[in-house]
Amino acid sequence: MKLEKIGQILDAELLNGENCNIDIEVYTACGSDLMSDVISYGHEKDVLLTGLVNPQVIRTAEMMDIKVIIFVRGKRPTECMINLASEKGIILMSTKHPMFTACGKLYSAGVSGGSV
Amino acid sequence: MDNSLKLHYEIPGDDFALAGEASSNVKKILTQLGVNPAIIKRVSIAMYEAEINAVIHANGGTAEVEIDSNKVTIIIKDEGPGIPDIELAMQEGYSTASEAVRELGFGAGMGLPNIKKYSDNFEIESIVGKGTTVKIEVWLKP
Ligand SMILES: Nc1ncnc2c1ncn2[C@@H]1O[C@H](COP(=O)(O)OP(=O)(O)O)[C@@H](O)[C@H]1O
Ligand SMILES: [Mg+2]
Numbered sequence: 001m002k003l004e005k006i007g008q009i010l011d012a013e014l015l016n017g018e019n020c021n022i023d024i025e026v027y028t029a030c031g032s033d034l035m036s037d038v039i040s041y042g043h044e045k046d047v048l049l050t051g052l053v054n055p056q057v058i059r060t061a062e063m064m065d066i067k068v069i070i071f072v073r074g075k076r077p078t079e080c081m082i083n084l085a086s087e088k089g090i091i092l093m094s095t096k097h098p099m100f101t102a103c104g105k106l107y108s109a110g111v112s113g114g115s116v
Numbered sequence: 117m118d119n120s121l122k123l124h125y126e127i128p129g130d131d132f133a134l135a136g137e138a139s140s141n142v143k144k145i146l147t148q149l150g151v152n153p154a155i156i157k158r159v160s161i162a163m164y165e166a167e168i169n170a171v172i173h174a175n176g177g178t179a180e181v182e183i184d185s186n187k188v189t190i191i192i193k194d195e196g197p198g199i200p201d202i203e204l205a206m207q208e209g210y211s212t213a214s215e216a217v218r219e220l221g222f223g224a225g226m227g228l229p230n231i232k233k234y235s236d237n238f239e240i241e242s243i244v245g246k247g248t249t250v251k252i253e254v255w256l257k258p
Contacts, residue, residue, distance in 0.1 A: 056132070
């Protein structure tokens with residue numbers, strides 16, 4: 001699925017689009033506020049949905065080769081986090097939907113949770 | 117191998133925002149060297165977990181990294197409280213992380229098991245009251 005479509009489904013705002021290649025396809029996603037879990041179980045995921053806002057969210061995505069972070073429930077990263085993400089080519093988005101709804105919308109639209 | 121690359125990093129203990137900088141830098145260098153991405157990911161995860169541990173459990177430390185054509189060797193050393201029972205600490209889910217650390221998204225007790233899982237050779241030495249040294253080796257060749 002095109003990232004643009006994800007943006008439409010979640011009515012999400014792109015936070016660093018000018019600094020990243022946003023013309024990408026995404027297939028898999030995971031949702032978690034626990035970065036330890038993302039590191040342990042978040043392999044081969046293109047998108048991370050999270051309600052956690054701190055620089056380690058960006059670091060975790062970097063180490064796991066996650067391409068897109070979507071902050072749920074209207075949370076917004078700090079300027080410093082946006083700069084770090086842009087430096088690493090990680091796309092940041094923000095949606096007003098809470099975690100459950102955001103994940104459900106993407107799953108219904110065909111984004112996969114990947115293999116267990 | 118004759119020429120290896122040696123890197124040294126300070127891991128600050130007082131600024132959680134900086135945790136992961138050393139791992140990030142090593143990841144960048146391995147990418148520039150054209151190392152296989154799957155191997156880079158294993159190095160990145162193992163080193164990041166060890167670096168985070170030095171920050172959240174030991175108030176920071178140092179990382180020595182050596183890259184040659186055969187392997188990456190990472191030694192993360194701290195002068196923190198040490199680990200009284202390493203066998204227990206190695207168990208999946210065991211964590212003494214504070215509530216504050218958990219709120220930052222860490223402390224699931226998967227760090228040491230992950231380091232072991234993603235490295236080809238893993239050694240840990242710890243003396244209570246003196247500190248902890250973690251050695252991670254990942255082979256670059258199959
Ligand atoms: N560098 C360290 N210094 C002191 N204690 C440590 C260190 N690394 C790990 N530990 C201890 O081992 C436990 C398990 O570590 P780990 O598997 O990384 O889980 P977590 O970091 O999520 O607690 C920690 O909770 C802590 O008690
Ligand atoms: Mg840990």
